[in-house]
Amino acid sequence: MTEQLQQKNKKLVKQLLALVGGMCLFVVALVPLYDVFCDITGINGKTRGQALYENVEVDKKRVVTVEFLTNINRGMPWEFESQTKSVEVHPGELNEVRFYAKNRSKFDIVGQSVPSVSPGEAALYLNKTECFCFDKQRLTAGEEVEMPMKFYIDADIPKDITRLTLSYQLFNVTEAASTESAATK
Amino acid sequence: MSDHHPTGITRWLYTTNHKDIGSMYLWFSFIMFLVGGAMAMVIRAELYQPGLQFVDPGFFNQMTTMHGLIMVFGAVMPSMVGLANWLIPMMIGAPDMALPRMNNWSFWILPFAFTLLLSSLFMEGGAPNFGWTFYAPLSTTYGPPSTDFFILGVHMMGISSIMGAINVIVTVFNMRAPGMTLMKMPMFVWTWFITAFLLIMVMPVLAGVVTMMLTDRHFGTSFFDAAGGGDPVMFQHIFWFFGHPEVYIMILPAFGVVSEIIPAFSRKKLFGYSSMVYATASIALLSFIVWAHHMFTVGMPVAGELFFMIATMLIAVPTGVKVFNWVATMWQGSLTFETPMLFSIAFVILFTIGGFSGVMLAMAPVDFQYHDTYFVVAHFHYVLFPGAIFGTTAAVYYWLPKWTGKMYNEKVGKIHFWLSMIFVNLTFFPMHFSGLAGMPRRIPDYNMMFADFNMWASIGAFGLGLTQVFFLVTIIMAIRGGKKAEEKQWDGATGLEWDALPSPAPYHTFSTPPKVD
Numbered sequence: 043m044t045e046q047l048q049q050k051n052k053k054l055v056k057q058l059l060a061l062v063g064g065m066c067l068f069v070v071a072l073v074p075l076y077d078v079f080c081d082i083t084g085i086n087g088k089t090r091g092q093a094l095y096e097n098v099e100v101d102k103k104r105v106v107t108v109e110f111l112t113n114i115n116r117g118m119p120w121e122f123e124s125q126t127k128s129v130e131v132h133p134g135e136l137n138e139v140r141f142y143a144k145n146r147s148k149f150d151i152v153g154q155s156v157p158s159v160s161p162g163e164a165a166l167y168l169n170k171t172e173c174f175c176f177d178k179q180r181l182t183a184g185e186e187v188e189m190p191m192k193f194y195i196d197a198d199i200p201k202d203i204t205r206l207t208l209s210y211q212l213f214n215v216t217e218a219a220s221t222e223s224a225a226t227k
Numbered sequence: 228m229s230d231h232h233p234t235g236i237t238r239w240l241y242t243t244n245h246k247d248i249g250s251m252y253l254w255f256s257f258i259m260f261l262v263g264g265a266m267a268m269v270i271r272a273e274l275y276q277p278g279l280q281f282v283d284p285g286f287f288n289q290m291t292t293m294h295g296l297i298m299v300f301g302a303v304m305p306s307m308v309g310l311a312n313w314l315i316p317m318m319i320g321a322p323d324m325a326l327p328r329m330n331n332w333s334f335w336i337l338p339f340a341f342t343l344l345l346s347s348l349f350m351e352g353g354a355p356n357f358g359w360t361f362y363a364p365l366s367t368t369y370g371p372p373s374t375d376f377f378i379l380g381v382h383m384m385g386i387s388s389i390m391g392a393i394n395v396i397v398t399v400f401n402m403r404a405p406g407m408t409l410m411k412m413p414m415f416v417w418t419w420f421i422t423a424f425l426l427i428m429v430m431p432v433l434a435g436v437v438t439m440m441l442t443d444r445h446f447g448t449s450f451f452d453a454a455g456g457g458d459p460v461m462f463q464h465i466f467w468f469f470g471h472p473e474v475y476i477m478i479l480p481a482f483g484v485v486s487e488i489i490p491a492f493s494r495k496k497l498f499g500y501s502s503m504v505y506a507t508a509s510i511a512l513l514s515f516i517v518w519a520h521h522m523f524t525v526g527m528p529v530a531g532e533l534f535f536m537i538a539t540m541l542i543a544v545p546t547g548v549k550v551f552n553w554v555a556t557m558w559q560g561s562l563t564f565e566t567p568m569l570f571s572i573a574f575v576i577l578f579t580i581g582g583f584s585g586v587m588l589a590m591a592p593v594d595f596q597y598h599d600t601y602f603v604v605a606h607f608h609y610v611l612f613p614g615a616i617f618g619t620t621a622a623v624y625y626w627l628p629k630w631t632g633k634m635y636n637e638k639v640g641k642i643h644f645w646l647s648m649i650f651v652n653l654t655f656f657p658m659h660f661s662g663l664a665g666m667p668r669r670i671p672d673y674n675m676m677f678a679d680f681n682m683w684a685s686i687g688a689f690g691l692g693l694t695q696v697f698f699l700v701t702i703i704m705a706i707r708g709g710k711k712a713e714e715k716q717w718d719g720a721t722g723l724e725w726d727a728l729p730s731p732a733p734y735h736t737f738s739t740p741p742k743v744d
């Protein structure tokens with residue numbers, strides 16, 4: 043193989059390795075990109091963080107039914123229920139529903155509930171001013187709590203959405219929470 | 228001295244010769260093909276009748292998972308790399324691959340990668356059991372301990388594939404004989420060239436997704452864990468961003484193979500050479516924007532479903548161009564039907580059937596019914612077995628005289644073809660029906676109503692499995708005692724490997740580049 047060809051090969055290999063490296067970076071970037079994309083379009087049904095209830099216009103003419111679902115993940119010995127199964131609300135109106143949770147085990151357990159809205163695009167119009175899902179809950183053995191959740195539906199919600207479901211999946215994050223607090227110490 | 232080569236085991240361990248490495252790839256993939264095939268036999272034996280007969284459901288899941296992984300990464304992909312190693316330098320008039328030592332390394336990683344993967348079968352907790360698609364959280368929260376061996380195995384074979392792809396691109400770019408312009412390259416070289424770019428683009432994505440799995444499993448991250456703010460659906464997006472180009476990685480080189488063989492036995496030039504090149508490139512480009520058609524049922528908005536549905540159907544256009552060109556090549560040709568040609572014609576017909584069921588699956592509304600049923604199994608086996616595997620088989624028969632200098636027995640080859648043709652259809656065609664009737668995939672037991680279809684499929688599968696052992700016998704018979712092959716064994720064959728080289732091709736070829744006009 044001539045010197046010249048070897049130089050040429052080396053250069054091309056470097057360019058191709060750069061492409062491989064670029065694709066590796068692309069995968070890493072996909073994770074935040076995915077979150078941003080879903081946040082903008084709301085297509086994965088994730089609700090946003092805390093919203094403010096200020097100068098919200100109320101549309102008395104429309105009624106949207108909001109249903110509440112609760113699920114408990116594997117390895118989570120809690121009771122977790124919504125005290126209201128469904129409410130009919132006017133878009134723009136601030137509503138409060140309460141959720142009940144009880145630690146049925148003999149241990150302290152940290153729970154994290156993760157919300158999801160169906161249909162997914164409705165998540166963009168569901169604004170929560172207060173939610174237990176913003177924080178983790180630590181319940182001692184046998185402890186029970188009532189947790190409030192305040193929300194309003196944006197008046198801009200598309201006309202074809204008349205019913206939406208807000209579901210909470212409750213996860214046991216005791217282990218992750220303990221390593222986290224150990225890390226912060 | 229062009230035939231001088233070292234002997235003994237070190238010849239194979241240290242070799243940097245593209246022909247040696249190509250042979251090793253081909254033999255390795257054939258062994259993996261038999262291993263993965265044995266797993267398919269376990270699956271089909273269990274499914275021969277409804278009820279649980281031979282294996283427990285957990286082991287059944289390990290079999291479906293390992294069968295998929297071994298066939299995709301161990302059998303189909305290495306066999307294509309083997310063909311690339313043997314053929315690309317001879318077809319473009321190069322003395323060897325551009326990076327011979329890397330070539331050696333990229334082969335020798337593979338046996339270790341697959342030893343790791345296969346060793347998981349003997350571990351406590353069993354082998355990976357979450358399907359070859361290893362969806363989170365099945366593979367993260369619920370995966371067996373051996374999942375980490377799987378992850379390392381995937382990493383290693385990914386590195387091997389990337390090195391192989393870099394080698395192909397550098398060889399094609401820099402090592403062509405004078406006069407061999409890009410648009411004069413044989414179709415097989417073109418399809419591999421495009422495949423190599425696909426590999427470089429998506430193997431890092433696969434490596435990324437298994438790394439995220441690894442950190443989710445052991446280092447407290449939650450990429451795919453909803454409890455920690457992650458999203459299991461994101462796994463599917465990243466996986467299929469790799470997975471869809473991957474299916475074209477497996478089939479494009481086979482397109483190239485039949486584009487060489489059909490003209491040779493039609494005694495005509497390939498119809499529409501440049502449209503073939505553009506069609507292949509379009510398929511490759513489109514493959515990056517269709518991934519979510521594998522996941523229509525995750526709850527996408529209608530706009531997303533429409534986009535992925537239409538983009539997917541668009542792929543039928545360049546694929547249709549290719550099928551049209553193959554048929555037009557045969558049109559009014561003076562056809563003869565030697566074994567490689569038979570396999571190639573079967574490829575065109577059966578791959579088209581698989582393509583049609585693919586278009587059916589691409590329709591989002593009906594996919595809601597077909598999703599995760601045997602219809603999907605029928606579809607991808609139709610494009611992979613009579614597609615990728617028949618393509619490779621045709622290539623082996625076609626170039627065997629050039630590689631070994633020996634001819635296979637035509638009668639035996641034809642028996643191999645007809646048995647394969649009958650059994651492949653007997654195995655996979657009934658799966659369309661059981662799938663449409665609602666039989667889910669990856670289950671060890673099923674409703675009585677699917678019993679007949681499954682019995683046929685199992686009988687077909689046993690026959691198909693035995694026929695491939697017969698293929699091995701055919702090849703060994705040819706190598707041991709085949710008739711001496713002529714320099715140009717097929718009178719319609721074209722290309723440097725037939726026109727400028729004797730049979731068998733000497734150990735070192737084109738030390739001085741041939742003239743191409």
